Amino acid sequence: MSEVVVSRIHSQAADQFLVGADEPGSIVQVKMFEYNSVYNDSSNQNIERDMPGILGNGAMFIECEAGNRILVECNMQVGQNDTWRSIFFRIYWNGGMNRAPSGHQVSGGNGANTTSITNSARPDDSLLYAGGSGNSYVSGYSGMLHTANWSVLTPPVINKGAVNFRMTHLGHNQGQPLHLNKNSVMNTTANNNDNQVASTVILKEVYYP
Amino acid sequence: MSTVYTNSVLAPGSEKVMLRKSGCIMQSQQYEYSSVYEDLNNNNLINMPGVLGNGTATITPYFADSKILFTAMIHCGHQTTWRTNFFRTFYRVTNSGSWTQFYGGFGSTLYSNTNAMAQTIKCSYLLDPSYSAGDLIGFKLQHVGHNNGGHLHLNQNNLSNTNANNNVINSHSKIYLQEVAT
Numbered sequence: 001m002s003e004v005v006v007s008r009i010h011s012q013a014a015d016q017f018l019v020g021a022d023e024p025g026s027i028v029q030v031k032m033f034e035y036n037s038v039y040n041d042s043s044n045q046n047i048e049r050d051m052p053g054i055l056g057n058g059a060m061f062i063e064c065e066a067g068n069r070i071l072v073e074c075n076m077q078v079g080q081n082d083t084w085r086s087i088f089f090r091i092y093w094n095g096g097m098n099r100a101p102s103g104h105q106v107s108g109g110n111g112a113n114t115t116s117i118t119n120s121a122r123p124d125d126s127l128l129y130a131g132g133s134g135n136s137y138v139s140g141y142s143g144m145l146h147t148a149n150w151s152v153l154t155p156p157v158i159n160k161g162a163v164n165f166r167m168t169h170l171g172h173n174q175g176q177p178l179h180l181n182k183n184s185v186m187n188t189t190a191n192n193n194d195n196q197v198a199s200t201v202i203l204k205e206v207y208y209p
Numbered sequence: 210m211s212t213v214y215t216n217s218v219l220a221p222g223s224e225k226v227m228l229r230k231s232g233c234i235m236q237s238q239q240y241e242y243s244s245v246y247e248d249l250n251n252n253n254l255i256n257m258p259g260v261l262g263n264g265t266a267t268i269t270p271y272f273a274d275s276k277i278l279f280t281a282m283i284h285c286g287h288q289t290t291w292r293t294n295f296f297r298t299f300y301r302v303t304n305s306g307s308w309t310q311f312y313g314g315f316g317s318t319l320y321s322n323t324n325a326m327a328q329t330i331k332c333s334y335l336l337d338p339s340y341s342a343g344d345l346i347g348f349k350l351q352h353v354g355h356n357n358g359g360h361l362h363l364n365q366n367n368l369s370n371t372n373a374n375n376n377v378i379n380s381h382s383k384i385y386l387q388e389v390a391t
Contacts, residue, residue, distance in 0.1 A: 004215040005224065012211045019227050021220035029232025030278060030389045032335035036312045065225045075332050077315065136318045141357050144293040145316035149331045183295060183316055185252045186356050195295040195353070198312035202278075202333055207227050209220065 021209055028068065028205040033060045036198035038079075038191040039180040044171035048090065048120040051167040052180065055199060058123065060165040062203045064095065064157045071204040072165065073151045077197040078134035079182030080144040081189045086135040086172035089148075094125040095163035096155060102126075120168055129154060135175075143184035145197065156208060165201065235275065235388040240266040241381040243364060245286075245374040248352065251359040257296075257350040258363070261384060264304065264347045268386040273342035278387040279313050280333040281350060284380040286365030287327060288372050291320040293355035296330075301347050302340045308349070311336055325367035327380070335389065348384055 008020040019026050039052040050056035062070060070093075078087050102124045122128075134148030157163055169178050180199055184192045217229040242259040256262030268277060277300075285294050298313035313334035319326055338346060352361050364376045 002215045003217045003219055004213060005219045005221050007221055009218065019218065021222075021227060026227050027232070027234045028226055028229065030234070030276075030335060034312065034334075067223075067225070073333055075315070075334075080318065137320050138291045138293065138318060138358065139320075141291075141355070143355060144318040145295065146318040147315035147330050147332050149333070185295065185353055185359065195297050195314040195316065196310050196312050197314040197316065198334065200334060202335060205232070207225065209223075209225075 024206065024208040026207045028207050029062065030202065030204050031062050032200055032202045034198040034200040036181060036193065038182045038193050040177060040191070042177040044169055044178055045176040046171065046173045047118040048168045048170045050120065051169055055167045055201060058164050058166040060201055061162045062205055063161065064163050064205050066158060066160040067156050068208050069156055069206045070095070070154045070163060071151060071206050072130065072154065073202040074132055074149065075200045076132065076134050076148045077181045077199050078136055078146050078148055079179030080136035080138070081142045081177070081179060083139045084135065084137035084175045085177060085179065086133070086175045087178050088131060088133045088170040090131045090168045090170065091129055091165060092122065092126045093129050093154060093163060093165050094127065095157040096127050096129065117170065126166065141187050142189045143186055145183035153206065165203070167201065230390050233390045235271045235390050236268070238268045238386045239383055241383040243376065243379070243381040245365045245376050246363040247365065247374070248361040251354050252356040254351055254353040257352055261382060262349045262351065264301070264349050266349065266384040266386070267345050267347045268388060269343070269345045270388045272390055273340070274391050276389045276391055277336045277338060277346060278333060278389050279336050279348060280331065280385040281315065281383070282329060282331040282385070283317070283382045284327055284329050284364050285317040285319060286362030287319045287321065288324045288360065288362060289322050291358045292360055292362070293318045293358055294361055295353050297351040297353070298334065299349050299351065300336065300338055302338065302344050304345065304347065324370050324372050327366035348386065350384065
């Protein structure tokens with residue numbers, strides 16, 4: 001494979017900076033993981049549960065250089081049945097340190113241990129990094145959906161190689177069921193995805209010197 | 210014009226990859242619509258107004274096997290009591306091709322007994338279309354509202370309790386396209 005080792009690249013005509021070894025920010029690669037089936041889970045009342053499929057099984061990964069960071073963009077499609085739903089999401093990754101023993105999330109920073117949340121068991125090297133939330137509220141009707149989108153830039157990846165991600169969901173104590181990707185223009189609780197939505201996680205490796 | 214042919218650009222010393230052909234973002238295109246637009250019908254499937262729905266949001270990939278990172282950002286206005294808006298996403302190859310729906314759809318739900326609320330919805334999808342070198346790829350959004358509260362008030366927002374067609378915060382609804390080399 002042809003490679004060029006260089007400190008800076010400028011365009012010739014305008015002498016505009018394009019990329020440099022000392023400047024962070026160039027995108028090295030982009031990957032997306034998606035789940036587009038309708039998935040309901042009514043067992044998440046204040047209980048942390050794995051997301052379905054590839055979103056929650058730990059198989060989302062990106063091969064990274066050490067020191068680079070990962071821009072994580074989450075697009076979660078939160079459906080609703082009468083009357084309201086409030087769903088929280090947690091993102092775990094294994095790129096932040098050499099070893100992280102399995103167990104429950106015990107960070108004091110996010111209040112996880114100061115509430116009655118039942119946290120999920122955490123595999124080896126799986127650290128909670130970022131979360132998001134989505135909610136939808138219309139009294140007396142069903143079929144709605146609300147898209148939750150959030151992005152986070154991770155700290156530097158410690159070791160070169162595959163960095164894995166997994167996501168969990170957690171329902172509010174009074175409006176908990178998850179209706180992932182469920183939507184309909186009609187007032188129905190049917191498991192339809194009429195508008196072809198997908199819940200996705202997009203990973204971008206960002207170069208850092 | 211000076212040209213260098215290589216698969217990867219490495220930093221000196223660390224030899225970390227700064228750029229490589231596989232995964233590099235080659236170009237970005239943005240298309241926006243900033244007028245207030247309303248559709249006061251429930252369960253009515255329409256093309257979005259202007260460049261968001263007429264097929265002129267396009268990108269011509271540099272390579273014949275690139276992926277397209279599609280991002281839509283829509284400003285949904287609201288009038289009492291609630292609005293649920295769904296957006297469907299389509300692409301076509303060349304201006305005369307047929308439209309293909311893909312799983313980039315998204316939705317907005319907003320409930321309040323006061324008028325003039327607004328919220329911004331953003332959604333991205335990495336698309337792997339089949340096309341040939343030099344082809345132009347077009348994108349469009351369609352809107353359909355919920356049967357019981359599906360009016361669209363695109364880019365409509367006010368700071369007071371009114372239904373006036375104002376966009377006081379200068380919101381722009383957009384389609385944003387990025388070519389990702391593979």
